[in-house]
Amino acid sequence: MHPSSYIEINRSALKNNIDFIKKRIGPDVQFSSVIKGNAYGHGIEEFGPIAQGSGVNHFSVFSADEAFRLFEALPAPATIMVMGYIDNSELEWVIKNEIEFFVFELDRLESAISIAKRIKKPAKIHLELETGMYRSGFDGATLSQAVSMLQAQQENVQLQGVCTHYAGAENLHNHERVMAQYTSFNQQVKELENKHLKPKLKHTACSAATMAYPKTQMDMVRIGIMQYGFWPSPETYGQYIAQNENMQDPLHRLITWKSHIMSLKHVPEGAYVGYGTSYQASQDMIMAVIPVGYAWGYSRSLSNQGQVLIRGHYAGVVGIVNMNVMMVDVTNIAGVRKDDEVVLLGTQGDKSITVASFGERSTQLNYELLTRLPVNIPRNIVD
Incomplete structure (x- = not known):
């Protein structure tokens, strides 16, 4: 599975x-x-x-x-x-x-x-x-x-x-x-x-x-x-x-949270995306459906606020974060396709999604976001 x-x-x-x-x-x-x-x-x-x-x-x-x-x-x-x-x-x-x-x-x-x-x-x-x-x-x-x-x-x-x-x-x-x-x-x-x-x-x-x-x-x-x-x-x-001349952060993040694109969806100009009317397409758009929602620890407060990384580019969360899925705007990401890697937290290429960035866009503390990640998400050790 x-x-x-x-x-x-x-x-x-x-x-x-x-x-x-x-x-x-x-x-x-x-x-x-x-x-x-x-x-x-x-x-x-x-x-x-x-x-x-x-x-x-x-x-x-x-x-x-x-x-x-x-x-x-x-x-x-x-x-x-x-x-x-x-x-x-x-x-x-x-x-x-x-x-x-x-x-x-x-x-x-x-x-x-x-x-x-x-x-x-x-x-x-x-x-x-x-x-x-x-x-x-x-x-x-x-x-x-x-x-x-x-x-x-x-x-x-x-x-x-x-x-x-x-x-x-x-x-x-x-x-x-x-x-x-x-x-x-x-x-x-x-x-x-x-x-x-x-x-x-x-x-x-x-x-x-x-x-x-x-x-x-x-x-x-x-x-x-x-x-x-x-x-x-x-x-x-x-x-x-x-207190230190070296301005680099000496700590390294351990955690990277990844998913993949479940499907791609064309959205015509003027259509509302997902539940309710919180987001209306201002132009013809391509949305990527990501199989992660608030049941998997991705806060609903990040609706129309959060970002993910796809093909080394930021993609914004569009519409309401659902229980098991969310939509992100990939209109301007060239070559995007089903099954592409999605980084929810961590680094892809030269760009990063930090825990602090979640905090800036929601009311969650670092501690809260991390400890809310469900136990049943598989965790793999990498070197």
């Missing part, structure tokens, strides 16, 4: 990005590859093994089901850390397989201790602290209770790490809030150490904090968007460029 579209993941681009980031953090800081959101749309099963082949041996996922997918896909053992959702019924599998996990509420800690006692295997936890983001993390009375439990259960719980997450390190206007979080975290860690709870790792930095606030790198950094070749924000990229 021929898929209506497919994604290519570039192995050498990933190696370039990982090498660049590792140079920035130095040899004493551990690199954790964040692969939540189906590896930011790149595919957990495809991305995990090539990341491991590029020297990564620590992975951060959001949920137990992502941990299971990665656990099954990796060719060699690695550290897997769950930062978010685990149903209590999944904790036994997590603990048995030495999956590390964030603890940010008493119920999870109590359940983990109970299971660890029963199966006689310690739970490997990372204690998440509330520092000012107010999403998840222990604070106040709950932190005191958690500390008491950890002190009493050290044979059943291994404190692998203490962590937090910054509320917007990618934007300069959050500077004071980020710095307040950094101070709060360090104060709380000192208090924990005074109570004889010393974690193996302290970690707080995402991609943005790693670049914009080097002192937040601590023992480990959790790198998501940058390993895939994207900057957390224009501000983060601007800061880097301002």
Whole structure:
């Protein structure tokens, strides 16, 4: 069967990005590859093994089901850390397989201790602290209770790490809030150490904090968007460029999303294209029908806005993006024919369709567009 579209993941681009980031953090800081959101749309099963082949041996996922997918896909053992959702019924599998996990509420800690006692295997936890983001993390009375439990259960719980997450390190206007979080975290860690709870790792930095606030790198950094070749924000990229004489972007995009022309359609002057009356042909036109629509992650907000690449030329999306197809104007592209390659995202010849260009024409963030790419689009590794 021929898929209506497919994604290519570039192995050498990933190696370039990982090498660049590792140079920035130095040899004493551990690199954790964040692969939540189906590896930011790149595919957990495809991305995990090539990341491991590029020297990564620590992975951060959001949920137990992502941990299971990665656990099954990796060719060699690695550290897997769950930062978010685990149903209590999944904790036994997590603990048995030495999956590390964030603890940010008493119920999870109590359940983990109970299971660890029963199966006689310690739970490997990372204690998440509330520092000012107010999403998840222990604070106040709950932190005191958690500390008491950890002190009493050290044979059943291994404190692998203490962590937090910054509320917007990618934007300069959050500077004071980020710095307040950094101070709060360090104060709380000192208090924990005074109570004889010393974690193996302290970690707080995402991609943005790693670049914009080097002192937040601590023992480990959790790198998501940058390993895939994207900057957390224009501000983060601007800061880097301002500090370096070489004005070239050091990151390489891994992802190329391709399809093909399903059919060609002549549209007479004055006719409306597709559903409704959002586009009327101003002249006789040739439209290419592309078998990709919003069901495949191509946003409906890109109707009459988006662009694709065909035969090295830009072709504009015309009319409303449908569930499974869209129309593009190929009137002025010479030699166009059925089955021609269509690049939805990536490079063809000397031209590119960037994720940022999607964002400029819609309300989607880089993160949102990538993670919305359906899991069932085939992903192929290229060098």
